[in-house]
Amino acid sequence: MKKRTDALKVLVVEDSKVTLKVLCNFLERMDIKQPLTAETGAAAIEIYRKERPDIIMLDAQLPDIDGFEIARQIRSSEKKDDWTAIIFLTSMTKDEDLARGIEVGGDDYLMKPISEVVLHAKVRAMRRLIEMQRSLVDVSHQLNAANKELQRLSTTDGLTGIANRRMFDELSLREWRRCERMKKPLALVMLDIDSFKLFNDQFGHQAGDECLRAVAGQVARAAPRAADLAARYGGEEFVLVLGETDADGAKWVAENVRQHVAELGIPHATPSRRVTISCGIASVEPKSGFSLDVLLRSADRALYQAKVEGRDRVVV
Numbered sequence: 001m002k003k004r005t006d007a008l009k010v011l012v013v014e015d016s017k018v019t020l021k022v023l024c025n026f027l028e029r030m031d032i033k034q035p036l037t038a039e040t041g042a043a044a045i046e047i048y049r050k051e052r053p054d055i056i057m058l059d060a061q062l063p064d065i066d067g068f069e070i071a072r073q074i075r076s077s078e079k080k081d082d083w084t085a086i087i088f089l090t091s092m093t094k095d096e097d098l099a100r101g102i103e104v105g106g107d108d109y110l111m112k113p114i115s116e117v118v119l120h121a122k123v124r125a126m127r128r129l130i131e132m133q134r135s136l137v138d139v140s141h142q143l144n145a146a147n148k149e150l151q152r153l154s155t156t157d158g159l160t161g162i163a164n165r166r167m168f169d170e171l172s173l174r175e176w177r178r179c180e181r182m183k184k185p186l187a188l189v190m191l192d193i194d195s196f197k198l199f200n201d202q203f204g205h206q207a208g209d210e211c212l213r214a215v216a217g218q219v220a221r222a223a224p225r226a227a228d229l230a231a232r233y234g235g236e237e238f239v240l241v242l243g244e245t246d247a248d249g250a251k252w253v254a255e256n257v258r259q260h261v262a263e264l265g266i267p268h269a270t271p272s273r274r275v276t277i278s279c280g281i282a283s284v285e286p287k288s289g290f291s292l293d294v295l296l297r298s299a300d301r302a303l304y305q306a307k308v309e310g311r312d313r314v315v316v
């Protein structure tokens with residue numbers, strides 16, 4: 001990306017060697033060192049592609065491609081944030097020629113012979129526009145970066161770094177619809193840390209936060225496919241969205257997470273002496289009469305059942 005203070009790169013396109021020399025001398029006397037030059041339309045387009053000059057001084061009448069056509073080609077090939085100032089230099093003096101020059105994408109239209117004073121003034125005016133355009137591009141890049149960061153912040157859980165509830169709401173619905181189209185089952189796994197209130201009471205809130213981060217890491221490991229999602233559902237509860245997965249597949253995944261969490265070996269004041277999780281599973285092939293909400297409630301009921309049955313287990 002060009003910086004606002006970068007020197008101007010100017011391309012002069014002119015088939016008369018004498019005029020070309022004069023124009024280059026004018027430019028050099030206003031501190032535009034070694035302007036690029038082209039004596040044909042084909043050469044002009046090639047240099048434009050390679051060098052992306054800030055300004056093109058463009059003779060309208062050239063031996064091969066005419067200047068208006070060159071301007072049209074440049075304008076149609078410019079990408080977003082790309083802009084080259086085009087100043088026509090021509091001996092065509094009719095108002096209609098000027099209008100056509102602007103119409104095809106020219107920014108200014110000067111009639112020959114051109115005085116050094118006028119050329120310098122016009123380049124200065126164009127420099128002002130170029131600097132404005134560069135600042136706009138800067139601002140738009142900053143806005144894009146800020147937007148991306150906002151997007152990340154609004155979809156990520158600050159404590160654990162995994163997706164938050166909002167992201168879950170959005171992506172689970174998308175996945176539900178995708179599975180509906182594919183006629184494949186969608187599974188939800190609700191995971192909840194066992195006796196976590198006691199953990200906080202015993203070891204403090206900060207240790208509780210550490211524990212949440214460690215468990216979140218194991219939950220995230222269980223969602224490696226693009227269609228999977230691991231999210232913090234709230235408090236010490238997590239959820240896995242597993243596309244194209246039936247209850248057996250989800251059970252296998254949940255069993256793995258349950259074991260990995262136990263293997264973290266985080267000490268706890270429970271009978272098992274370590275932090276464990278309980279999981280509830282529900283899976284269904286999305287169709288009318290069912291909804292994501294129903295599936296979620298069903299997974300929640302299974303989780304409640306896992307708690308009732310003694311915790312540290314998976315219930316479908």
Ligand code: GH3
Nearest residue numbers: 192193194195196197198200205208209235236307
């Ligand atoms: P159960 O086995 O039935 O799930 O019991 P529990 O104690 O885990 O469940 P309960 O809902 O009674 O308590 C959840 C606890 O999780 C209470 C709350 O303080 C704690 N908690 C929720 N969010 C956070 C957090 O961000 N950090 C910490 N340290 N604790 C949290």
Ligand code: MG
Nearest residue numbers: 015059061062
């Ligand atoms: Mg000419």
Ligand code: MG
Nearest residue numbers: 192235237307
């Ligand atoms: Mg609870």
Ligand code: MG
Nearest residue numbers: 192193194195
């Ligand atoms: Mg709990």
Ligand code: MG
Nearest residue numbers: 192235236237
């Ligand atoms: Mg809970």
